[in-house]
Structures are given as structure tokens and as C-alpha cells.
Amino acid sequence: METIYAEEEEGKLKDHCGVIGVYLSNHDQNASRMAYYGLQSLQHRGQESTGLAVADGEKVEHFRAMGLVADVYSREKLAELSGHIAIGHVLYSTSGKATIENAQPFVSKAKLGTIAVAHNGSLVNTEPMKEFLEETGSTFTSSSDSEVIIKLIAKNYKKGLEKALTDTIQLIKGSFALCVMTEKTLIGARDPNGIRPLCLGQLQNGWVLASESCAIDAMGGELVRDIAPGEIVIINDDGVLSFNFGEKTSKKTCIFEYVYFARPDSIMDGIGVQEARIKMGEVLARESGVAADVVIGVPDSGIGSAMGFSKASGIPFAMGIVKNKYIGRTFIAPSQEEREAMVFVKLNALKSDLFGKRVVIIDDSIVRGTTSRRLIQILRKAGAKEVHFRISSPPVKFPCYFGIDTPARAELISATHEIEEIRQAIGADSLAFISMEGMIEALQSCEYEDDKESVRTNTKAATHRDGFSPNGASNCGYCQGCFLGEYPMPMIGEIGKR
Numbered sequence: 001m002e003t004i005y006a007e008e009e010e011g012k013l014k015d016h017c018g019v020i021g022v023y024l025s026n027h028d029q030n031a032s033r034m035a036y037y038g039l040q041s042l043q044h045r046g047q048e049s050t051g052l053a054v055a056d057g058e059k060v061e062h063f064r065a066m067g068l069v070a071d072v073y074s075r076e077k078l079a080e081l082s083g084h085i086a087i088g089h090v091l092y093s094t095s096g097k098a099t100i101e102n103a104q105p106f107v108s109k110a111k112l113g114t115i116a117v118a119h120n121g122s123l124v125n126t127e128p129m130k131e132f133l134e135e136t137g138s139t140f141t142s143s144s145d146s147e148v149i150i151k152l153i154a155k156n157y158k159k160g161l162e163k164a165l166t167d168t169i170q171l172i173k174g175s176f177a178l179c180v181m182t183e184k185t186l187i188g189a190r191d192p193n194g195i196r197p198l199c200l201g202q203l204q205n206g207w208v209l210a211s212e213s214c215a216i217d218a219m220g221g222e223l224v225r226d227i228a229p230g231e232i233v234i235i236n237d238d239g240v241l242s243f244n245f246g247e248k249t250s251k252k253t254c255i256f257e258y259v260y261f262a263r264p265d266s267i268m269d270g271i272g273v274q275e276a277r278i279k280m281g282e283v284l285a286r287e288s289g290v291a292a293d294v295v296i297g298v299p300d301s302g303i304g305s306a307m308g309f310s311k312a313s314g315i316p317f318a319m320g321i322v323k324n325k326y327i328g329r330t331f332i333a334p335s336q337e338e339r340e341a342m343v344f345v346k347l348n349a350l351k352s353d354l355f356g357k358r359v360v361i362i363d364d365s366i367v368r369g370t371t372s373r374r375l376i377q378i379l380r381k382a383g384a385k386e387v388h389f390r391i392s393s394p395p396v397k398f399p400c401y402f403g404i405d406t407p408a409r410a411e412l413i414s415a416t417h418e419i420e421e422i423r424q425a426i427g428a429d430s431l432a433f434i435s436m437e438g439m440i441e442a443l444q445s446c447e448y449e450d451d452k453e454s455v456r457t458n459t460k461a462a463t464h465r466d467g468f469s470p471n472g473a474s475n476c477g478y479c480q481g482c483f484l485g486e487y488p489m490p491m492i493g494e495i496g497k498r
Contacts, residue, residue, distance in 0.1 A: 281308025296320025
């Protein structure tokens with residue numbers, strides 16, 4: 001999606017946010033610095049605001065600010081946020097505006113204790129839940145659906161934390177990966193369909209919850225496993241307690257995590273993200289091969305698929321495009337024309353790789369088509385003789401309601417144009433998308449046969465109740481709503497907003 005922020009990659013869909021949770025067994029140590037490293041690793045999931053909440057066993061302190069992680073937290077600020085438990089958040093807002101009021105974590109202080117919540121995802125029943133809470137005396141300071149979650153937990157906190165969590169989670173509908181914190185406890189929860197990711201890691205002196213495993217790596221930890229759909233984990237001095245909060249449903253992980261959102265070095269539900277992208281490129285080459293001299297990928301998420309396409313087709317891989325990683329993230333381009341022109345500032349062609357050659361260029365998606373047209377202009381200006389555009393996801397035809405910022409359906413070029421019309425609009429010599437079947441095939445080929453055994457081995461660190469154990473990745477399904485218009489659950493009062 002092209003946003004007004006020039007630093008964002010024009011024409012890309014945006015994920016909602018990233019969450020982190022840290023619990024250190026040594027109560028004299030400070031968890032905020034570890035959480036900071038994790039948030040740095042999740043910065044790609046949100047660049048508008050960030051926040052940390054910390055607990056020391058007796059009280060909860062929190063801090064929120066607009067901007068990037070590296071700019072917001074000083075050494076002094078992290079020292080002030082002292083405590084052995086921390087949760088953190090980075091935000092790209094899809095529900096509500098980018099304001100400090102919508103920055104997370106949200107914190108609620110009551111007679112029975114303090115609760116902090118960091119949420120990745122999007123609820124589809126926000127309005128009825130908000131009306132219910134307002135009728136019973138709650139007030140709201142933000143326009144974020146995440147505030148509904150903390151208000152519901154706080155309302156039921158007198159029943160005890162575990163009951164308050166399960167009651168809340170059974171009321172809300174949509175996607176959520178939650179990090180919840182009290183003065184003495186860290187909790188993680190994932191929605192019954194597992195739409196948004198959440199994983200568990202182990203440190204030498206504690207535990208980590210994170211949206212992606214790359215954050216655990218950044219803290220020097222070891223990935224233990226993914227939190228299963230419909231699972232709650234409670235972490236305290238007794239270790240990790242896990243239980244299921246509702247009926248089992250089919251797993252529907254957001255497929256765009258593998259296509260674009262997640263960092264290539266992350267492992268998600270047992271699948272290496274870079275491996276998945278390479279496999280998608282291989283399938284693309286098989287489905288829509290073309291005579292060419294060189295294969296290039298659009299930085300950064302198109303590179304893995306370009307490597308796979310090159311491997312399967314035998315066409316040499318080249319860099320082709322250089323990305324300027326140092327454009328100021330606070331610059332705002334005031335007009336659509338200027339926003340489109342920013343593509344030329346952010347991406348530049350390597351003429352030595354392209355001049356006089358037939359080029360296959362791989363990108364992860366086409367949203368409005370503006371960026372694709374600009375990319376092809378860049379390649380032709382560099383002397384490319386032919387430009388063949390290949391996309392490692394199917395055409396995006398429908399909006400997302402589960403934490404991805406998508407334009408209205410009328411603005412999605414694939415919803416209103418046939419492939420040949422899109423090819424003409426962007427100026428490519430040929431255009432092809434991976435098939436839905438091909439993308440699922442690529443992902444399934446990355447699922448490890450030993451994943452179930454890995455889950456059994458790694459979850460010895462967690463105690464399970466009620467006969468519940470996490471599902472292995474071999475049982476994974478994927479939400480394909482943005483491609484097929486088929487969603488994991490009914491939309492409640494949201495479709496008319498798109």
C-alpha cells in the first residue's frame with residue numbers, strides 16, 4: 001500500500017505490529033535492555049511508535065513514544081525502566097491513527113493490580129465490544145482495538161488472571177498475538193486460528209515471547225517452539241505453564257508472513273521464511289518460465305524468490321537493483337506524484353547487470369501497480385532489452401481484516417483488471433503470478449517431517465494441562481483471504497468499512 005510516509009516501501013502491504021515479552025529468572029536483572037534488542041529486530045513490523053512496560057514484582061512502569069526504536073530509547077531511559085519482566089511493542093497502525101494515544105503497550109491500574117498488554121493483530125468485533133464496555137462504565141483514550149482487550153481483562157481481573165484472560169479471549173474475534181504482563185507474571189496468547197505469529201524462546205536466565213524468532217536470536221536465546229493456535233502460556237518463577245483456552249479450530253496462519261512481512265532469517269510455525277521464498281521462486285520458474293539473460297529480485301523480500309527462480313531456471317542471478325537504506329524515515333512527501341517519485345530515490349539500477357539484457361524481475365506482490373510501473377521504468381532506463389515481471393504471490397483481490405493495512409478493493413489493481421491489462425499498465429513485456437496451488441505447494445515442501453518430534457522435544461520445558469499439546473507445523477493451514485476472499489471467520493461489521 002502506498003502511504004504518505006516516503007520511507008515506507010511504496011506499493012507494499014503493511015503489517016500491524018510486533019510484540020516482545022521477556023521474563024528473567026534473576027529478579028535483580030533488567031529485562032528492558034533485552035526487550036530493546038528484540039524490538040530492534042522487529043522494527044520491520046512497525047515504524048510509527050514503540051513502547052515498553054516493565055515489572056519488578058511489585059509495580060509496573062511504562063514508556064511510549066512516536067518514532068523508531070533506536071531513536072526513542074536512550075541508555076538512561078532503559079536504566080529507568082527497571083524490572084525483571086518486560087513487554088514491548090512496535091506499531092504500524094491499521095486500527096486507529098498514528099498518535100501517541102494509540103502507542104502500546106496499554107497499561108491499566110486497578111485496586112487488584114496492574115495489567116499491561118501488547119497486541120499484534122486486528123479484531124473484527126471491536127465496535128460491539130466497545131459499546132458493551134462503555135455501557136458498563138469503561139472509557140477509552142485511543143481509537144485502537146487493542147484498548148478493548150485490556151479493558152476486558154481489567155473488567156474481569158477480580159476473577160483471577162487466568163479466568164480474566166480466558167473470558168476475554170473467548171469474547172474477542174479476529175487475529176491476535178498477545179503479550180500480557182502483571183507485576184509478577186508474563187503471559188502469551190495466540191488466536192484460535194493462529195493468524196498472527198507468536199513464538200517462545202529460552203534465554204540462559206529466562207524466557208522470551210516474540211512475534212518472530214529473529215528477535216530471540218538477537219537476544220542470544222534459543223527458539224523453543226511456536227505458540228499454538230488457541231494456546232495461553234503463563235511464565236513466572238515456576239516456569240512455563242501452557243493450556244488451551246477454547247475449542248480447537250483449523251490453523252490459518254497469514255500466508256503473507258512468508259511472502260513479505262517476516263524477516264528472511266525467521267522461522268515461523270516450523271518453516272524457514274527464506275527457504276519458503278526460495279521455493280516460491282522455484283515454483284514460479286516452473287509455472288511461468290521465460291527466455292532471459294538475468295534474474296533479479298526487488299529488495300528485500302523479492303530476493304529469495306529470485307534466487308529460487310534462478311536455481312530452477314538456470315538463468316543467472318544478479319543484484320540488478322540497489323536499495324538506499326538511509327532515507328530519513330520522518331520525511332513526508334506531500335503529493336501522490338512526489339510519493340511515486342520516491343521509488344527512484346529508494347531504488348536504483350545497476351546498469352552493468354542489466355544493459356542490453358532480457359531481465360526477469362521478481363517481486364512479492366502487486367497492490368496498486370504504481371510501484372511496479374516505476375520499477376520497470378528504472379530497468380528500461382538502465383538499458384534492459386526486455387523486462388519480464390514475476391510475482392511470488394497470487395493476485396491480491398480482497399482486503400484484509402486481520403492486521404494488514406490494505407486499500408479498498410476498488411484500489412487493488414488485480415480486483416479490477418485482468419493480468420494482460422495489468423501487464424500493459426505497468427509496461428512489462430510479460431507478467432505472471434504464482435498460482436495459489438503453487439504457493440501452497442512451496443510452503444508445504446518446507447514443512448519438516450521431524451517437526452512433530454521437535455515440538456514434543458522442545459515443549460518438555462512447558463507443563464501442559466487438560467491433555468493439550470501444541471500442533472505441529474505439518475497441520476498448518478493458511479489464511480488466503482486477500483487472494484480468494486475466503487476468511488477464517490465471519491466479518492462482524494467490518495466489510496462495509498473497506
